Amino acid sequence: MALSITTACIACWACEPLCVNGAILVAHERFKIDPYACTECEGFDDPPQCVEICPVEGAIITADGRWMSPPGSLAGLDWEVAHVGNHACTN
Amino acid sequence: MIQHAACEKSIQEHPCYSEEASHRYARLHLPVAPACNIQCRYCHRKFDCANESRPGVVSALLTPEQAALRVDAAVQQLPQLKVIGFAGPGDPLANRERVFATCRTLLSSHAGLQLCLSTNGLVLPESVDAIIAHGIRHVTITVNALDPAIGARIYSWIFWRRRRRYGVEAARILIEQQLAGMAALIARGVLVKINTVLIPDFNDEEVARINQLVSRAGVFSHNVMPLISAPEHGTCFGRMGVMGPSEARLNEVRGQCAGSARLMTHCRQCRADAVGLLGEDDASLRREHSRVIPILQGARPAGEAPILLAVASSDGRLVDLHFGHARSFQVYRVHESRVEFVEERSVAQFCLGDDTCVEERSAIAGHLEALRDCRAVICSRIGYTPWEALLARGVEPVNRHASRPVVEAVWQTALRLRDPATRDRERQVLAG
Numbered sequence: 401m402a403l404s405i406t407t408a409c410i411a412c413w414a415c416e417p418l419c420v421n422g423a424i425l426v427a428h429e430r431f432k433i434d435p436y437a438c439t440e441c442e443g444f445d446d447p448p449q450c451v452e453i454c455p456v457e458g459a460i461i462t463a464d465g466r467w468m469s470p471p472g473s474l475a476g477l478d479w480e481v482a483h484v485g486n487h488a489c490t491n
Numbered sequence: 492m493i494q495h496a497a498c499e500k501s502i503q504e505h506p507c508y509s510e511e512a513s514h515r516y517a518r519l520h521l522p523v524a525p526a527c528n529i530q531c532r533y534c535h536r537k538f539d540c541a542n543e544s545r546p547g548v549v550s551a552l553l554t555p556e557q558a559a560l561r562v563d564a565a566v567q568q569l570p571q572l573k574v575i576g577f578a579g580p581g582d583p584l585a586n587r588e589r590v591f592a593t594c595r596t597l598l599s600s601h602a603g604l605q606l607c608l609s610t611n612g613l614v615l616p617e618s619v620d621a622i623i624a625h626g627i628r629h630v631t632i633t634v635n636a637l638d639p640a641i642g643a644r645i646y647s648w649i650f651w652r653r654r655r656r657y658g659v660e661a662a663r664i665l666i667e668q669q670l671a672g673m674a675a676l677i678a679r680g681v682l683v684k685i686n687t688v689l690i691p692d693f694n695d696e697e698v699a700r701i702n703q704l705v706s707r708a709g710v711f712s713h714n715v716m717p718l719i720s721a722p723e724h725g726t727c728f729g730r731m732g733v734m735g736p737s738e739a740r741l742n743e744v745r746g747q748c749a750g751s752a753r754l755m756t757h758c759r760q761c762r763a764d765a766v767g768l769l770g771e772d773d774a775s776l777r778r779e780h781s782r783v784i785p786i787l788q789g790a791r792p793a794g795e796a797p798i799l800l801a802v803a804s805s806d807g808r809l810v811d812l813h814f815g816h817a818r819s820f821q822v823y824r825v826h827e828s829r830v831e832f833v834e835e836r837s838v839a840q841f842c843l844g845d846d847t848c849v850e851e852r853s854a855i856a857g858h859l860e861a862l863r864d865c866r867a868v869i870c871s872r873i874g875y876t877p878w879e880a881l882l883a884r885g886v887e888p889v890n891r892h893a894s895r896p897v898v899e900a901v902w903q904t905a906l907r908l909r910d911p912a913t914r915d916r917e918r919q920v921l922a923g
Binding site for chain 1: 525552581
């Protein structure tokens with residue numbers, strides 16, 4: 401069980417200090433998750449910390465390829481649908 | 492205002508607090524803080540943000556050690572430098588260790604410089620002791636709303652107590668933290684400035700209320716800035732077509748601010764890596780510093796002894812010489828997080844052109860001798876014979892950085908050579 405980071409990563413460093421397992425690897429231009437170290441924060445009360453702070457939708461996926469933060473999930477879409485019609489906001 | 496009188500000297504020398512000072516004193520923003528703990532709808536984390544003074548996260552980042560070196564260089568070039576600011580690219584208080592480590596270095600090496608930081612305020616109350624302990628006497632808090640319902644339209648989410656929070660709940664927590672942090676700083680004698688981004692149809696009505704409240708709280712200065720927004724910024728507001736105010740509207744809203752806090756109107760909304768006088772961000776100086784100090788991510792201290800690397804370059808800037816064409820090599824010593832130029836070593840050029848290149852072992856003996864203590868030699872191209880001869884001597888020929896800046900090539904090569912454990916681990920991850 402391990403999460404991984406996709407090419408959507410913008411290397412903003414937000415996740416790195418939060419990881420309880422030290423599994424975030426700092427690579428040039430984008431980060432990686434060490435699959436041998438990541439436990440998806442199992443055993444903690446809180447959801448995976450990298451997922452909770454990552455500002456990019458679709459940047460973190462599960463082992464079977466599911467998005468942790470699917471498109472639209474971080475934008476507060478209800479408000480935007482109500483106020484600006486069809487304009488999608490993905491950040 | 493009594494406490495303000497006591498800080499009058501520091502105000503007079505701070506370009507952001509005094510318009511008079513802005514013409515005479517320079518400031519340097521150190522981009523040591525990449526992470527952020529909230530999402531504003533006028534900011535896209537990847538790109539340069541016009542409102543929160545930050546360059547894109549990928550484009551510029553300094554380690555505390557590199558930041559100290561940038562200050563060393565800036566002090567030489569800008570005698571009028573008075574202020575060192577921490578403004579991003581993320582939120583300085585979401586990167587406390589990096590920011591405070593930089594402060595500790597500067598307090599010992601450049602005690603005469605003023606330190607200041609700007610923050611969204613989310614973790615400000617719990618940071619007040621550390622801010623004061625690290626000699627920071629000027630803090631700017633960005634407050635865009637007092638009403639959580641309005642805040643919810645400006646902020647997408649916050650990261651709070653190990654979870655992401657959205658909407659009105661998020662805005663309520665953020666605003667409470669901002670105001671609590673502001674009060675705590677003022678009680679401790681820190682000079683506080685409030686920034687407010689004027690977002691037409693979002694917080695027009697809030698600005699005067701904010702001005703009134705923060706003036707009563709004892710804030711020194713209130714800076715009402717226009718939203719800067721365009722679709723190409725990639726921000727939520729940009730793509731939704733939320734645009735900045737007209738000059739007239741900005742002045743109108745500023746005119747409604749009648750509180751005692753000094754209204755700052757000379758703000759130039761500078762970048763988090765700005766350098767020079769206010770509004771005169773010296774881009775060439777910024778580039779100059781980038782050459783001196785590599786701005787690279789992934790630069791983790793490896794804790795190893797310094798290594799020597801040689802470079803074949805005609806001007807010291809770009810890796811542009813064929814190994815055999817070089818009449819000299821520049822030798823750099825790479826420390827944990829910085830690059831030091833050691834010396835230029837002359838050699839007899841053994842290759843006069845592609846046709847006459849002899850590439851004989853005897854001809855390159857001088858080169859091998861000159862480079863014997865180097866771990867690698869970086870050049871644009873190299874022939875097969877010298878390649879083998881160098882490897883046999885334990886000097887790695889590197890030609891993958893042709894036409895790249897010298898310092899960048901040196902740094903990248905050192906990173907690769909220095910930390911085989913990380914390299915193997917990453918390779919394993921990539922393969923798996």
